[in-house]
Amino acid sequence: MANSIIFVSGKGGVGKTMISTNVSTALARTGKRVLLLDADFGLANANIMLGVKSDYSLADVLEGTVEINKAISKTKEGLRILCGGSGLSNLVGLDQEARFRIIRLVEPLEDTIDYLIIDAPAGIEENALCYAGASDEICLVLTTEPTSFMDAYATVKVLSIEKKINKIKVVVNMAESIPSGKAVFGRFQDIVCRFLPVTLELTGVIPSSKNIQQSIVNRSPMSKNNSNFKDISLLSEISHTIVNNIKTSETNNVTFFKGLLSGAA
Numbered sequence: 001m002a003n004s005i006i007f008v009s010g011k012g013g014v015g016k017t018m019i020s021t022n023v024s025t026a027l028a029r030t031g032k033r034v035l036l037l038d039a040d041f042g043l044a045n046a047n048i049m050l051g052v053k054s055d056y057s058l059a060d061v062l063e064g065t066v067e068i069n070k071a072i073s074k075t076k077e078g079l080r081i082l083c084g085g086s087g088l089s090n091l092v093g094l095d096q097e098a099r100f101r102i103i104r105l106v107e108p109l110e111d112t113i114d115y116l117i118i119d120a121p122a123g124i125e126e127n128a129l130c131y132a133g134a135s136d137e138i139c140l141v142l143t144t145e146p147t148s149f150m151d152a153y154a155t156v157k158v159l160s161i162e163k164k165i166n167k168i169k170v171v172v173n174m175a176e177s178i179p180s181g182k183a184v185f186g187r188f189q190d191i192v193c194r195f196l197p198v199t200l201e202l203t204g205v206i207p208s209s210k211n212i213q214q215s216i217v218n219r220s221p222m223s224k225n226n227s228n229f230k231d232i233s234l235l236s237e238i239s240h241t242i243v244n245n246i247k248t249s250e251t252n253n254v255t256f257f258k259g260l261l262s263g264a265a
Contacts, residue, residue, distance in 0.1 A: 001081025
């Protein structure tokens with residue numbers, strides 16, 4: 001039974017895809033069978049971040065032109081990527097029927113993976129809410145910018161009210177330093193817990209880094225560049241913390257896909 005981890009954010013540009021691709025790569029390097037689902041349908045870019053060319057996407061699978069295995073790319077570390085497609089307006093704002101079609105197509109892959117990592121679209125778009133509601137773990141990415149702060153709060157509020165989610169992990173990205181990032185989390189936690197029945201857990205702080213920015217430009221995850229040990233260890237530690245404390249779905253025997261298909265999300 002695969003464990004599912006979704007990365008969400010209140011707004012774009014906070015480094016959510018950078019973190020999800022690096023966590024996925026770190027897991028794959030330990031020998032785990034990992035599938036990264038780029039669920040930002042129509043605007044997918046996880047494969048670009050990883051420097052992987054995808055000949056086909058989920059759009060081709062939905063059209064029935066290829067089998068789902070042909071739409072899955074693979075990195076040298078063994079990470080499998082299912083790309084939602086980019087620049088395809090027909091994949092933006094999918095209705096419930098289309099989302100369920102995708103789930104039914106991907107569900108048979110669950111027996112072949114240990115971890116399903118979902119890179120969700122930014123904000124409170126319906127696809128993100130549905131997938132978050134069925135995931136074992138939710139990891140919110142925010143930065144120190146006021147707009148990120150407020151949009152992240154709005155995202156937590158919707159997840160709490162509409163999906164009854166009461167526990168969320170948080171990664172503070174692009175912080176001036178680790179202490180300042182922890183201070184940002186403290187302020188965010190105070191506001192969230194004052195008004196919402198949600199428990200927040202700080203998973204990690206990632207300071208602003210030229211090495212990380214360069215890895216994005218180079219389209220290569222940090223774990224491939226052994227010279228940047230400090231940044232690699234931070235991302236590996238975040239990966240370890242998420243996996244080590246995962247709220248496994250085995251407790252209720254409802255997998256990510258079954259949860260969505262049954263309407264549990």
